[in-house]
Amino acid sequence: MKPHVQPWNSPFVVFAVVFCLVLATGTLVARELNANSRGGLKSDKLAFVPNWRQLAAVGHTRGSASAPVRVVLFADYQCGGCAALHQLLAYAADSMPNQLQVVTRHFPLSIHAHARAAANAAECAAEQGRFAAFEDVAYQWQDSIGVAAWASFAVRAGVRDTADYNGCVASNRHRDTIERDRLAALALKLAGTPVYIVNGQPYFGAPSLLNLTQHLKDGGTNAR
Numbered sequence: 001m002k003p004h005v006q007p008w009n010s011p012f013v014v015f016a017v018v019f020c021l022v023l024a025t026g027t028l029v030a031r032e033l034n035a036n037s038r039g040g041l042k043s044d045k046l047a048f049v050p051n052w053r054q055l056a057a058v059g060h061t062r063g064s065a066s067a068p069v070r071v072v073l074f075a076d077y078q079c080g081g082c083a084a085l086h087q088l089l090a091y092a093a094d095s096m097p098n099q100l101q102v103v104t105r106h107f108p109l110s111i112h113a114h115a116r117a118a119a120n121a122a123e124c125a126a127e128q129g130r131f132a133a134f135e136d137v138a139y140q141w142q143d144s145i146g147v148a149a150w151a152s153f154a155v156r157a158g159v160r161d162t163a164d165y166n167g168c169v170a171s172n173r174h175r176d177t178i179e180r181d182r183l184a185a186l187a188l189k190l191a192g193t194p195v196y197i198v199n200g201q202p203y204f205g206a207p208s209l210l211n212l213t214q215h216l217k218d219g220g221t222n223a224r
Contacts, residue, residue, distance in 0.1 A: 045201070045202075045203055046195075046202040046203065046204055047202070048200050048201055048202075049188060049197055049200050049201075049202055050200065052070075052072060052197050052199065052200035055072045055103075055105070055184060055197065056070050056072050056101075056103045058103075058105065058180075058181075058184075059072070059103040059104050059105040059181070060103070060104045060126060060131045060132070061101055061102070061103050061104075062089075062090070062093045062101065062102045062103075062104070062132060063093040063096075063097055063100050063101035063102055064097055064098050064100075064101055065101060066098075067096075067097075067098060067099055067100050067101040068099060068220050069096075069099055069100045069101070069198065069199060069216055069219045069220045070100075070101045070102075070103065070198075070199060070219075071089065071100065071101070071102045071103065071196050071197065071198050071216075071219075072103045072105065072196070072197040073085070073089065073102060073103065073104050073105065073194060073195070073196045073197075074105050074106070074107040074181070074184075074185045074190060074193060074194065074195045074196075074197075075104060075105075075106070075107060075193050075194050076106075076107055076108050076109050076112055076115045076119075076193040076194075077108075077112075077114075077115060077118035077119065077122070077135075077138045077139070077142070077145060078109075078112035078114060078115050078118065078142065078145055078146075079109070079112070079115075079193045079194060080142070080206075081193065081194050081205055081206030082139070082193050082194040082206075083139040083142055084206045085194045085196065085206050085207065085212075086135060086136075086139050087139070088207075088209065088212055089102050089196070089212075090102075090132075090136070092212070092216065099220070100216065104131075104135070105181040105184065105185070106119040106122075106177075106178045106181040106182065107181060107182055107185040107190060107193050107195070108178065108182065109192065109193060113146060114145050114146035116175075116178060117146075117150070117169075117172075118138060118145055119174070119178045119181075120168075120169060120172055120173065120174045120175065120178060121134070121138075121150040121153060121154070121169050122134050122135060122138065123168075123173070123174035123177055123178070124150075124154075124159075124165050124168035124169050124173065124174065125153075125154055125157055125159050125165065127164075127165075127168065128159050128160060128161060128164075128165065130154075130157045130158050130159050133157040133158050134153060134154065134157040134159070136157070137153050137156045137157045138153060141153065141156070150165075150166075150169045151165070151166055151169075188202070190204075192204065192205075194206060196215075198215050198216060198218070198219035199219040199220075201215070201218070201219065203215055
């Protein structure tokens with residue numbers, strides 16, 4: 001019997017092959033090797049989350065709602081591992097729009113002085129349809145969080161009504177949304193970031209490309 005061969009037109013294979021070419025430039029290698037913000041484990045498999053569908057029903061989505069693989073991401077904008085994982089998941093979601101949906105939720109850690117403010121700033125950008133763009137900017141300019149004005153992030157993200165945005169940031173308008181997400185993370189007994197839950201199976205830390213690809217494949221095969 002011939003061994004099963006993964007077809008080359010599989011979205012998971014395309015994702016892995018194309019992104020390997022990107023990694024070859026060396027731009028992302030160091031960031032992928034960066035530990036999560038607690039400085040501990042990478043891509044550790046945690047206990048299955050039975051209510052993952054309820055968790056996926058809240059937050060900011062990227063990709064199709066009917067996708068067979070759904071990822072719920074709990075992240076902190078000052079977390080180095082979150083920046084690496086964000087880039088991988090964003091590429092995967094764009095490369096496999098019908099197979100993968102990513103739902104982003106906030107888990108600002110107390111060790112990061114500006115994490116809550118960053119989450120609120122992201123939500124303020126979301127009011128004007130610029131959440132994804134703001135995330136890209138926040139992770140790209142992560143070293144400037146707490147240093148540069150939030151308005152500078154907003155302008156880079158294409159936020160048009162800066163007056164309303166600044167008012168939103170100053171009033172901490174989305175504190176309740178951020179607290180809701182934080183409490184959801186604590187209910188799962190999460191201790192750090194990033195945590196990404198693939199069809200109910202959570203993983204802790206910034207994965208390698210190969211590990212993430214395998215986790216997404218497993219999620220499609222073992223959907224519960």
